[in-house]
Amino acid sequence: MRARPLFALIVVSLAALSAAASQAQNDATAPQPPQSKNATAPAAPAPPPSVTIIGARDAHGVLGRDVRSPTDEDMGRIVDVIVDRAGMVRAAVIDFGGFLGVGSRKIVVDWNALHFGRIANKSDSITLELTKEQVTAAPEYKEDTPIVVLGASGSLQPLQFDH
Incomplete structure (x- = not known):
């Protein structure tokens, strides 16, 4: 059909x-x-x-998608994607914590720490290869400041830009 x-x-x-x-x-x-x-x-x-x-x-699009841990804990939702100057996707910004937008904060996770196994419907979530404790301990993302990217296994390479 x-x-x-x-x-x-x-x-x-x-x-x-x-x-x-x-x-x-x-x-x-x-x-x-x-x-x-x-x-x-x-x-x-x-x-x-x-x-x-x-x-x-x-x-499928990823913005606004729910993110869950491997143990099915709520990890927030993807609100932005970070690309380097070559256009390669490097990381995702996740709005984490809080309730109904109050008390939430944004963190940045390595793109390779995300798994998109089954996202056929808007209600399907993306899995993040990190624990809730690791994400809670991550520094908050703020625009126009250096970006600290939380990686799943320490494999992330630093972003290098020419000035």
């Missing part, structure tokens, strides 16, 4: 790309008006964008 919508999406995407490529080719072969000596050459048309199709069961 799910194959039909996915197939239809692929067909529509390919048709759109084909139409864009055809239009770009027609624009390139159309006669050009004479140019004055001071006019700049027109920019080449941009190539059509690439298209990647990800199945609905294969990828």
Whole structure:
């Protein structure tokens, strides 16, 4: 049953790309008006964008997801993702503790300490490979200050930025 919508999406995407490529080719072969000596050459048309199709069961957003310990303790929820200058995901910011937003604090955990085993539904949680005591002892995350990232097994490499 799910194959039909996915197939239809692929067909529509390919048709759109084909139409864009055809239009770009027609624009390139159309006669050009004479140019004055001071006019700049027109920019080449941009190539059509690439298209990647990800199945609905294969990828999900993580912001706002509940985080649980391996022993099913509530560890908070993911509120942000930290990337380095190369665009590599390095860590997640977790809003931990408190009740209804009162008394909570943000901590940063190594991305590799998170396990995304079954997150097919928004109600599914992500597992954090740390204990509640380790997370409680972690320093609080504050923007515009050095980030202390809590790693599961000490394997985290420090972020190195050129100034």
